[in-house]
Amino acid sequence: MQCDYFDAGTCRSCTLMGQPYAEQVAGKEARARALLEPFAASTTGGIAWLPAVTSAESGFRAKAKMVVGGTVDSPTLGILDAAGRGVDLRHCGIIAPGILAAFPALIGSITRMGLAPYDVPARRGELKHLIVTEAGDGALMVRYVVRSQGAVASIRAHLPWLRDALPPLAVVTANLLPEHKAVLEGEVEVVLTEQAVLPMGVGDLTLQVRPQSFVQTNTAIAAALYRQARDWVDELDPASVWDLYCGVGGFALHGAGSSGSGRAVLGVEVSADAVASAELARDALFTADGDRRRIRFIAADATAFALAAAPDAVPVLVIVNPPRRGLGAELAGWLERRGPAHVVYSSCNVESLARDLAAMPSYRVARARVLDMFPQSSHFEAITLLERA
Numbered sequence: 001m002q003c004d005y006f007d008a009g010t011c012r013s014c015t016l017m018g019q020p021y022a023e024q025v026a027g028k029e030a031r032a033r034a035l036l037e038p039f040a041a042s043t044t045g046g047i048a049w050l051p052a053v054t055s056a057e058s059g060f061r062a063k064a065k066m067v068v069g070g071t072v073d074s075p076t077l078g079i080l081d082a083a084g085r086g087v088d089l090r091h092c093g094i095i096a097p098g099i100l101a102a103f104p105a106l107i108g109s110i111t112r113m114g115l116a117p118y119d120v121p122a123r124r125g126e127l128k129h130l131i132v133t134e135a136g137d138g139a140l141m142v143r144y145v146v147r148s149q150g151a152v153a154s155i156r157a158h159l160p161w162l163r164d165a166l167p168p169l170a171v172v173t174a175n176l177l178p179e180h181k182a183v184l185e186g187e188v189e190v191v192l193t194e195q196a197v198l199p200m201g202v203g204d205l206t207l208q209v210r211p212q213s214f215v216q217t218n219t220a221i222a223a224a225l226y227r228q229a230r231d232w233v234d235e236l237d238p239a240s241v242w243d244l245y246c247g248v249g250g251f252a253l254h255g256a257g258s259s260g261s262g263r264a265v266l267g268v269e270v271s272a273d274a275v276a277s278a279e280l281a282r283d284a285l286f287t288a289d290g291d292r293r294r295i296r297f298i299a300a301d302a303t304a305f306a307l308a309a310a311p312d313a314v315p316v317l318v319i320v321n322p323p324r325r326g327l328g329a330e331l332a333g334w335l336e337r338r339g340p341a342h343v344v345y346s347s348c349n350v351e352s353l354a355r356d357l358a359a360m361p362s363y364r365v366a367r368a369r370v371l372d373m374f375p376q377s378s379h380f381e382a383i384t385l386l387e388r389a
């Protein structure tokens with residue numbers, strides 16, 4: 001893929017930009033193999049590697065997190081330079097075309113709403129970020145990360161104009177982040193549209209996404225990831241499953257079996273919005289009371305939850321999909337001591353995956369697959385099936 005921003009040195013976020021795509025994927029597979037092969041079962045002749053799942057090279061990002069800079073009359077959407085000034089990347093080629101097509105109206109809305117972009121060095125201004133998520137059907141969720149209630153009122157007042165200018169708009173929110181802090185969003189979310197949830201078709205089902213919920217970056221690759229997990233879970237057909245770090249429930253719901261199945265599924269996730277999203281998706285997918293009782297989600301810290309569980313509550317299979325930092329010593333140690341015969345570990349950081357595996361010597365990697373969630377960057381997803389040796 002060619003990128004003018006990269007070639008001009010304006011943005012170097014995509015560190016593999018310009019490298020032929022097949023070479024990128026081969027490099028990622030080689031890295032995964034080098035880091036995971038030491039954890040293969042010596043008796044089975046190594047890890048059974050499934051072919052890597054490749055992505056569209058461009059336009060694959062279904063979620064764009066844009067820093068707003070510049071001025072109210074001439075805003076920039078993109079990143080900040082080393083001095084904290086806005087760098088405009090409104091034509092970034094890895095973002096989904098439907099989101100790129102929305103940028104002119106969103107940039108126009110900043111001017112119309114009078115939202116002064118936040119000036120990081122001067123600590124002045126109002127609008128910090130725009131976070132835009134696109135569902136497969138083109139519907140959009142737009143979140144304005146602002147500092148004050150005044151800005152919320154202004155976005156609300158101009159909503160009818162924005163709806164006219166941007167027909168795919170489904171959900172609009174204001175997220176409040178008054179502090180001068182290097183984070184993407186704050187805790188308070190004000191939903192400004194009647195619709196508060198973005199339905200996203202991913203894999204074989206529709207997830208329901210509330211604003212403060214993680215969604216996988218690349219919808220086509222997320223679909224392949226959830227299907228891979230579902231295939232392994234269905235093959236093992238466990239009576240009970242935990243999905244730790246479940247987000248909006250993609251793994252849990254794919255691994256829940258069909259309606260009327262006896263499989264008990266529990267998703268654990270720290271974000272209350274994501275848990276509410278997962279429950280909405282479950283209720284839309286499963287109408288029988290029995291299914292709703294056997295597929296549950298709770299808001300909790302994954303490590304604290306596991307450590308507090310009674311020995312007889314440990315399920316037959318655990319799925320984990322932690323953030324980049326990995327499981328950490330405590331949860332990896334708990335799995336080592338108490339974990340079940342099988343773990344499905346999906347990771348966006350093969351280094352932290354390898355670190356966790358080193359803390360779980362009773363498990364061996366039986367199967368693995370690389371899924372290229374993040375083309376043009378060195379990042380990728382790796383899903384593994386672990387078995388107790």
Ligand SMILES: C[S@@+](CC[C@H](N)C(=O)[O-])C[C@H]1O[C@@H](n2cnc3c(N)ncnc32)[C@H](O)[C@@H]1O
Binds near residue numbers: 213246248
């Ligand atoms: C890589 S995402 C995976 C989400 C989900 N499995 C999916 O496929 O969309 C990691 C998730 O872990 C959640 N999380 C972060 N720290 C956590 C913690 N200490 N305990 C439970 N969940 C946590 C995040 O909110 C996020 O939803």
